[in-house]
Amino acid sequence: MYQGDRVGVFGLDPPTPLARSGGSLPHMPRTTLETLATPAVVVDLDVLERNIARMAGRAREVGVRLRPHAKTHKCPEIARLQRAAGAWGLSVAKVGEAEVFANAGFDDLFVAYPVVGEDKGRRLLSLADRARLGVGVDSVEGARTLARPFREAGRSLDVLLKVDVGYGRVGVLAERAVDVAGRLANLPGVRLRGVFTHAGHGYLAETRAAVDEIARLEGERLAAAAADLRTAGLPVEEVSVGSTPTAWGAMRVAGVTECRPGNYVFHDASQVALGTCGVEDCALTVVATVVSVPAADRAVVDAGSKTLSSDPLRPRAGGYGQVLGRASRIEKLSEEHGVLAVAEGESFRVGERVRILPNHACVVANLHDCLVGVSGDQVEAILEVAARGRVR
Numbered sequence: 001m002y003q004g005d006r007v008g009v010f011g012l013d014p015p016t017p018l019a020r021s022g023g024s025l026p027h028m029p030r031t032t033l034e035t036l037a038t039p040a041v042v043v044d045l046d047v048l049e050r051n052i053a054r055m056a057g058r059a060r061e062v063g064v065r066l067r068p069h070a071k072t073h074k075c076p077e078i079a080r081l082q083r084a085a086g087a088w089g090l091s092v093a094k095v096g097e098a099e100v101f102a103n104a105g106f107d108d109l110f111v112a113y114p115v116v117g118e119d120k121g122r123r124l125l126s127l128a129d130r131a132r133l134g135v136g137v138d139s140v141e142g143a144r145t146l147a148r149p150f151r152e153a154g155r156s157l158d159v160l161l162k163v164d165v166g167y168g169r170v171g172v173l174a175e176r177a178v179d180v181a182g183r184l185a186n187l188p189g190v191r192l193r194g195v196f197t198h199a200g201h202g203y204l205a206e207t208r209a210a211v212d213e214i215a216r217l218e219g220e221r222l223a224a225a226a227a228d229l230r231t232a233g234l235p236v237e238e239v240s241v242g243s244t245p246t247a248w249g250a251m252r253v254a255g256v257t258e259c260r261p262g263n264y265v266f267h268d269a270s271q272v273a274l275g276t277c278g279v280e281d282c283a284l285t286v287v288a289t290v291v292s293v294p295a296a297d298r299a300v301v302d303a304g305s306k307t308l309s310s311d312p313l314r315p316r317a318g319g320y321g322q323v324l325g326r327a328s329r330i331e332k333l334s335e336e337h338g339v340l341a342v343a344e345g346e347s348f349r350v351g352e353r354v355r356i357l358p359n360h361a362c363v364v365a366n367l368h369d370c371l372v373g374v375s376g377d378q379v380e381a382i383l384e385v386a387a388r389g390r391v392r
């Protein structure tokens with residue numbers, strides 16, 4: 001939730017409640033983007049709400065439960081907007097994120113990550129009275145570490161087996177799924193709820209057609225793995241897919257029950273490059289000040305890697321952020337400097353403010369204590385990134 005001292009650093013007045021579709025947000029009266037201290041991460045609340053509504057509508061249309069990944073924003077306020085629009089529960093990446101969202105009143109949480117460690121198992125056990133929990137696993141060895149505290153307490157933890165549908169990161173290959181799932185189903189202290197996957201390789205696809213093909217295969221391969229498990233007599237309640245570029249394609253596949261996109265609330269330059277959305281669908285930008293113009297072809301802003309992150313543009317490298325409304329982009333970063341390659345026919349002056357569309361919104365949010373909610377140029381709210389840095 002909003003904290004007064006965090007508003008002070010932006011030079012803003014105290015907030016009053018602002019009604020939005022998910023409840024109320026702390027409202028910042030009479031403040032515009034021009035008065036914000038920079039660099040500031042700004043979220044256009046109108047675009048945010050439109051993105052939330054669009055994905056919720058798609059999931060409703062195909063009868064799939066939407067479980068947005070909250071690692072993108074790490075903000076309970078934004079999660080409340082997602083819930084108000086029909087999200088079924090939340091996905092998170094870390095036990096620490098689950099704790100923050102459980103404390104904020106979210107009672108259905110899936111840790112979409114192969115969590116390993118008895119310490120994590122004990123923390124999950126202490127959450128289990130407050131929330132319906134699910135956790136990702138991709139090995140019996142890993143699941144055993146979580147199972148132990150639950151078994152000793154006479155309880156069981158829901159697990160979903162991660163299946164690799166082509167990303168090549170974590171997850172069992174489809175041919176091993178029945179074997180591993182069978183052993184999980186016999187492991188005291190856990191209960192097999194289903195299967196899940198994430199087609200992160202969609203971010204490397206060079207054309208929209210290639211993204212769509214990955215999305216189709218994501219759904220089909222996971223649905224096929226679920227069918228194999230059922231044939232072997234194993235329980236599969238949930239068949240969960242999801243990334244932002246592949247969400248719409250994968251959720252339409254028969255047999256898929258749940259979708260877990262995260263980035264869609266904000267979008268970013270990579271989603272635009274992938275053809276997921278247009279620039280007008282990007283809710284998160286960074287407002288920065290030009291602090292130096294040392295040469296006609298170079299300008300420097302006060303947002304470096306500690307503000308924008310050094311994540312590359314996907315699917316092809318192309319600098320570290322696009323100046324909105326201009327062709328210039330950030331071509332080099334150091335911690336507090338973003339060096340713009342000034343495009344032909346453009347110029348910048350010292351003191352000028354620019355808005356930068358970052359490559360990867362999820363990592364940008366995690367670098368900041370709060371996001372500044374705006375509508376047009378009007379500052380409306382300060383959103384605390386409450387689960388920021390919860391990497392354990």
Ligand SMILES: Cc1ncc(COP(=O)(O)O)c(C=O)c1O
Pocket residue numbers: 069072091112113197198242243244245260261262263264362
């Ligand atoms: C397991 C898992 N599920 C869902 C997502 C959400 O994907 P996206 O950020 O593309 O929406 C991610 C993102 O990293 C993920 O790792």
